[in-house]
Amino acid sequence: MTNSSPTLKPLVLVVDDYDDAREMYAEYLEFSGFRVAQARNGQEALDQAFALTPDIILMDLSLPIIDGWEATRRLKNDARTRAIPVVALTGHAMTGQSDEAKGAGCDSFVTKPCLPDELVAEVRRILALRGGAEAR
Numbered sequence: 001m002t003n004s005s006p007t008l009k010p011l012v013l014v015v016d017d018y019d020d021a022r023e024m025y026a027e028y029l030e031f032s033g034f035r036v037a038q039a040r041n042g043q044e045a046l047d048q049a050f051a052l053t054p055d056i057i058l059m060d061l062s063l064p065i066i067d068g069w070e071a072t073r074r075l076k077n078d079a080r081t082r083a084i085p086v087v088a089l090t091g092h093a094m095t096g097q098s099d100e101a102k103g104a105g106c107d108s109f110v111t112k113p114c115l116p117d118e119l120v121a122e123v124r125r126i127l128a129l130r131g132g133a134e135a136r
Contacts, residue, residue: 010127011035013054015045015071016089017063021112025058025089028116029123042066046074049081056123058110061090061101069104076105085126089119 012034016022019040026036037052039045043065049057057075061068068088075081087108088101098109110122 009033009035010055010123011037011052012123013037013039013045013048013052013057015039015042015048015058015063015068016060017041018060021060025116025119029120032120034123040064042068042071045071049075049084050078053080054084056126057084057086058089058119058123059086059106060112061088061092061097069101072101072104072106085130087122087126089114 012029014022014026014029014036016025017040022038022040026038029036037048037054039048042063045057045059045063046066048054059068059072063071068090072086075084075086085107086105087110088098088106089110089112090101091112101109108122108126110119
């Protein structure tokens, strides 16, 4: 169960070790009507996900401490977080890497760099599929 509520905007956890990218996506998501939490590595992502139960997670795959593939596996293997959609947000654009991300449990795959509008559209699409709240 996420922290969704009819009165709260959806919470997006943005996980990226590159400060500029993480902050840019976070600011644009907030501008687009979402609440945002941030994490800089896989361990912080796990800590934030367990503490905040976000509505969706944008997960970079190349992360320090615990990479995004392993962090996603751990989230999907834990009853507290397995229902949270995880969107791989990565520069790994080689053939087969989206399959590897999906194998780790990612629900969707977005290749960086991507325009913030495209990312917001993907977040809204995934939340709509889950029947979750959408930001306006």
